[in-house]
Amino acid sequence: MTGRPVEIVPLDVGTFTFPADEPWPGEEGVVVAYAIHRREGVLLFDTGFGFGNPFLDDRYHPAPRTMTDVLGGAGIRLAEVDVMANCHLHPDHAGQNAAMTGIPIHVQRAELAIARAGGYTIEDWVDGPGVEYIEADGDHDLVPGIRIVATPGHSPGHQSLVVETADGPVVLSGQAVYGLDEWRGTPGREGASSARDRAAYDASLARLHAIDPVRVLFAHDRRPWEKSR
DSSP states (O other), rough: OOOOOOOOEEEEEEEEEEEEEEEEEETTEEEEEEEEESSSSSEEEOOOOOOOOOOHHHHHHHOOOOOHHHHHHHHOOOGGEEEEEEEOOOOTTBOOOGTTTSOOOOEEEEHHHHHHHHSSOOOOOOOOTTTOOOEOSSOOOETTEEEEOOSSSTTTTOOOEEEEETTTTEETTTSSSOSSSHHHHHHSSSSSSGGGHHHHHHHHHHHHHHHHOEEEOOOSOOOEOOOOO
């Protein structure tokens, strides 16, 4: 991949159905991960749902896809993935982490701590033999041209990615903002009202806007936001 420019590839990793006691009951939700081609390899941001949890299957009826199939459909071999990050460790974003052995996974220290404390995620999906987490606190450079920005609110250790491109910064928001409607401030699906920490959520959203990105990509909306030119 020597000489290949940075390329961000959306990965449709599955769908689910909102249960009756949550917003948008009976409607379909989507989960989107991202692969970022770099000269050195491929950075994977999130892994989607895992498989075979009776509670989640009954409540959300997820339709996950294996990361091998998802990557293969995008023309990417798993062996090309040399680094990973999760926006956070809920089971719809980190559900196949345990299968990604030998690839360092970058997370916020606060997120890994709550995930390992129990009652937060599906621990067997997130952790296991051969899974390597690299913990950090706050903003930092992940690899050349890609920066992690701490965006807590939806979860204690949520983080987003900022990718420097020839056109300007591209934000991979994760679930710091639910999707296009919330980013634009128009009616539609939003995550602020159900955020674990509303004040932190609002501050994180403001931080992402302050970056003045040319494009924003979301974990629960296939539609990107593009800056008007």
